Amino acid sequence: MTAGNPLPAPDEVFDWIDVRAQARQEAGLARQLRPRAAGSDALDLASNDYLGLARDKRVAGAAAAAALKWGAGSTGSRLVTGSTELHTELELELASFCGMQAALVFSSGFMANLAAVSALTGPGTAIVADKLIHASLIDGTRLSKADVAVMGHCDVAGVTNALAKRKHERALVVTDSVFSVDGDLAPLAPLAHACGKHGAALLVDDAHGFGVIGEAGKGAVHDAGLAGSPNVVMTLTLSKSLGAQGGAILGPRRVIKHMVDHARSFIFDTGLAPGSVAAALTALRVLKEEPQLAGQARQNAFELTERLTAAGLQVSTPTAAVVSVRAPSPEAAVAWANDCRTAGVVVGCFRPPSTPDQISRPPAPDRPRRRRRPRGRLITARTASRPQGPNAGA
Numbered sequence: 001m002t003a004g005n006p007l008p009a010p011d012e013v014f015d016w017i018d019v020r021a022q023a024r025q026e027a028g029l030a031r032q033l034r035p036r037a038a039g040s041d042a043l044d045l046a047s048n049d050y051l052g053l054a055r056d057k058r059v060a061g062a063a064a065a066a067a068l069k070w071g072a073g074s075t076g077s078r079l080v081t082g083s084t085e086l087h088t089e090l091e092l093e094l095a096s097f098c099g100m101q102a103a104l105v106f107s108s109g110f111m112a113n114l115a116a117v118s119a120l121t122g123p124g125t126a127i128v129a130d131k132l133i134h135a136s137l138i139d140g141t142r143l144s145k146a147d148v149a150v151m152g153h154c155d156v157a158g159v160t161n162a163l164a165k166r167k168h169e170r171a172l173v174v175t176d177s178v179f180s181v182d183g184d185l186a187p188l189a190p191l192a193h194a195c196g197k198h199g200a201a202l203l204v205d206d207a208h209g210f211g212v213i214g215e216a217g218k219g220a221v222h223d224a225g226l227a228g229s230p231n232v233v234m235t236l237t238l239s240k241s242l243g244a245q246g247g248a249i250l251g252p253r254r255v256i257k258h259m260v261d262h263a264r265s266f267i268f269d270t271g272l273a274p275g276s277v278a279a280a281l282t283a284l285r286v287l288k289e290e291p292q293l294a295g296q297a298r299q300n301a302f303e304l305t306e307r308l309t310a311a312g313l314q315v316s317t318p319t320a321a322v323v324s325v326r327a328p329s330p331e332a333a334v335a336w337a338n339d340c341r342t343a344g345v346v347v348g349c350f351r352p353p354s355t356p357d358q359i360s361r362p363p364a365p366d367r368p369r370r371r372r373r374p375r376g377r378l379i380t381a382r383t384a385s386r387p388q389g390p391n392a393g394a
């Protein structure tokens with residue numbers, strides 16, 4: 001504090017927040033909460049409920065029944081009172097479905113990622129991470145106090161080089177499988193090869209791949225032939241394809257046991273609520289009984305991309321269910337999203353700093369259960385509101 005610059009009075013202590021909010025507002029980046037109405041008939045292309053299972057009666061019914069049987073909350077940490085038979089059942093079925101030795105369920109995918117990165121590394125170890133990994137993985141690297149090398153996007157040569165040159169005995173390569181902003185797929189097999197060659201572990205966040213990619217939606221790790229590899233660990237969220245809530249780490253049994261002993265976001269966090277566990281377990285069983293769901297989600301994303309591209313929009317090539325459209329400015333992205341909403345189609349809106357390259361996108365994941373009718377509505381809304389000018393379509 002400099003002389004002549006007095007300390008703020010209590011009612012001025014948070015004035016800096018107003019300054020920051022004003023700057024966000026002026027840059028078109030202010031975020032807004034929009035509570036969702038129950039039973040709206042708008043077409044929802046904004047959610048991550050890729051398979052339409054969140055409102056499936058079997059899934060929602062299982063959540064309700066479990067809440068009545070076990071209670072609304074899990075009542076404590078998994079290590080105290082928060083573990084139920086349902087948690088164990090879900091862990092066994094998730095591991096078996098994905099071809100991994102064991103699984104551990106967390107209260108969210110975010111918590112699972114914090115745990116996986118921080119408990120597998122630490123001071124004196126190396127992390128080699130793609131520059132576009134999810135925020136939860138980034139926060140995990142910060143918690144870890146490891147030496148972090150941030151690599152170019154999908155840069156296998158860079159990762160290989162960093163692993164080869166490192167001084168640390170232990171190294172963890174960290175990547176998303178399907179990147180959340182543009183929906184592109186990481187080169188998992190070459191990354192695993194580099195890890196194998198250079199004595200490193202590979203951590204893959206399969207949040208957007210699980211339930212959508214590969215045979216019956218077993219995920220990108222399975223599809224890349226890496227399920228059960230001794231140096232591969234994957235994380236996933238139960239809140240996207242499974243339409244529930246929660247997250248998980250899957251990998252070698254000793255890794256999972258290590259998480260129980262060391263992962264702070266497991267040990268010091270209330271266990272996932274029984275209703276969410278039951279919903280995820282039931283959705284997983286639906287996925288097994290209806291293996292075509294994953295392929296339908298991919299096909300829908302592909303068809304949506306074709307039609308958006310034909311309408312003149314710049315659309316990412318989907319590898320799973322994430323379809324992303326580039327907007328010329330944050331304001332345009334918001335305007336498109338608002339026009340879509342008026343036309344009865346809900347799309348999300350990613351803007352800086354949530355996008356890596358300052359380009360805004362209203363992403364439009366698609367789901368197998370809602371197909372024909374609304375697609376035309378979406379194209380019309382996007383096309384009608386497409387901005388004109390030098391940056392249009394950029």
Ligand SMILES: Cc1ncc(COP(=O)(O)O)c(C=O)c1O
Pocket residue numbers: 108109110111113134136176180205207208237238239245246247
């Ligand atoms: C790639 C990725 N990883 C992790 C998460 C976090 O999962 P959760 O929402 O279950 O905390 C998300 C969620 O949006 C995600 O997109």
